[in-house]
Amino acid sequence: MDLVSFAVQLLNGVQYGLVLFLVASGLTLVFGILGVINLAHGAFYMLGAYLAYWITARTGSFWAALVGGVAIAFVVGLLLEEIFVKRLYGRDHLAQVLLSFGLILVLDEIRHILFGKDVHSVPAPEFLRGSIQLTEVLSYPVYRLAICVFCLAVAAAIFLVIQKTRIGMIVRAGAENRDMTRALGIRFDVVNRYVFAVGIVLAALGGIVVAPISTVFPGMDNQMLILSFVVVVLGGIGSVAGAAIGALLIGVADSFGKVFMPNFSSFTIYVLMAAVLLWRPNGILGRREI
C-alpha cells in the first residue's frame, strides 16, 4: 500500500471514527449521568438520517435539515424523557432494556409507516460536492472532509461545555457524588431531561451528517448501535473523553480491517475490544471521569 492510499484509508477511518464519536458520546453521557442503558440510541441515529432525507426533500436545503433535524430531535428527547425515561432512574437494567427495546420497535414502525422500506439518498450541500484530486487515480470527497471538521467542532463544543460552563461543573459534580450535589440544591430532574435530549441530538446529528454519504435505509441503526456500545465500553462507561479515543480506534481499525482482511473486517473491531478490555477491564478511561 502506498503512502497516499494509506493516508486515504486513515482519513476514512478518522472520519468514520468522528461520526462514531458523535453518536457514542450521546450514549455514554446518558449512561454516565442518568444511569440509563438506552438501546434505542441507534434508532435516534436513524431518526436523524430520515429527518435529513425528509427535510432536504421538502426544502431542497441540507442546512434546513441540519437545523430542523437537531431541533426536532431535541424536542423528541425532552418529551421521551418526560413521558418514559424518567420512570427508569434507579430501576434495574432489565426495565431499561425492555423500555428502550420497546422504543426501537415503535420508532421503527413509525419509520415504516412514514417512509416505507425504500433506500433513499440525500444530496450533499452544493458547495461541498466536489472532490480533491490526490493523484491521477485517487481523489477524496470534500464532503467527507467537511464531516471531519464539523464533528471536531461539535466535539470541541462538548468538551468546552463540560469543562468550562457551570452546567458542565454540575454534571461532573453529579457524576462524582450525586447526593452531595442534590444537597446543594441542584435539580437532577431538570439536568437529566436536558442531558437526555442532548444525547438524542448527538445521535441524530450523526445520522444527519452521514446521510449524504451512506444512503438512508431501514436497519441502518443496527450496526451503529452495536459499534456505539463497543466504543462506550472501550472508552470507559460514562467517559466522553474515553469515547473519543475509543471511537477513533474503532474507526481506524475498521477502515484498515476492511482493506487488509476484507473477510474479517468486523472481526478486527472485536479483537481490538477484547485486547483493550484485557489490558483495562474498565475501559481506557475507566469510571468516574467525564
Next chain:
Amino acid sequence: MSLLAVEKLEAFYGPIQVLRGIDLALRPGETLALMGRNGMGKTTLLRSLIGLVADRRGRILLDGKDVTRAPPEAIARGGVALVPEGRGVFASLSVVENLVMAARPGRRGKRAWTLDRIFELFPRLRERRHNGGHQLSGGEQQMLTIGRALMTNPDVILIDEATEGLAPLVAAEIWRTIERIRAEGVATIIVDKDFRALSRLADRAAILSKGEIVFEGTPGELAARPEVLERHLGV
C-alpha cells in the same frame, strides 16, 4: 417562629431504626451544638434534615412549610445547606468550580455570599483557586465545603464534624470562621467532638443518645450537669 421545627422524627436504614422520635426547634440565626458519642445518630439527624435519609417519619417544618417528604434539592432550595462528615469536596472540580457550581441566590433573592466574599473569608482558598479538589489538605477541604455551603446563601447550615482530623491551629481558624458566619445571622447546627469550643460558640446544646435527645439546654446548663457530660460525652 422557628426556622426549623422537628417533631417526633424517626429515621431508618432498612429495618434498622436510628432516630427514635426527635423533637427539636431552631430559631433564625441560632447556633445549636449537637453532641453525643459515636454512632448515636448525629450524622443521621443532619442527613435526615436535608432529605438524604430516604426513610424518615414524623414531621420536619422549614420556615413553617412541611418538608418531611421533600427531596434534598427542594430542602436545599428552602434554605438549608450541608457540610457533610468527610467533607464531600468534588475531587474532580477545581476550588473555584466547587464554589461556582453551588452558587445560588437564597430565599427572597438574598445574595449576601459571593465568590469574592468567600475568598475574603478564606484567603487560603483564593491562593488555591485553580487547584483540584483532590489536591487540598484537610483544612482547605473544610474551608471549601463551608464556602460551598455559603454560596447557596442558606438560612441554616448543618456542619457535621466541623474540625475532625484537623491540626489545632487549623481547627481554631475553622471555629473563627464559624463565629463570623454566625455574626452574619446564618443559623447553624454543629456536630463536633470539641466540647469546649462548641460551648463557647453555641446558643444551645443538644445531646443525642441512641437516637433520642437526652439533654437540651444552654451550654451553661450543660456545664452544670457533670453526670450528663460524663455519661454522654465522656468529658
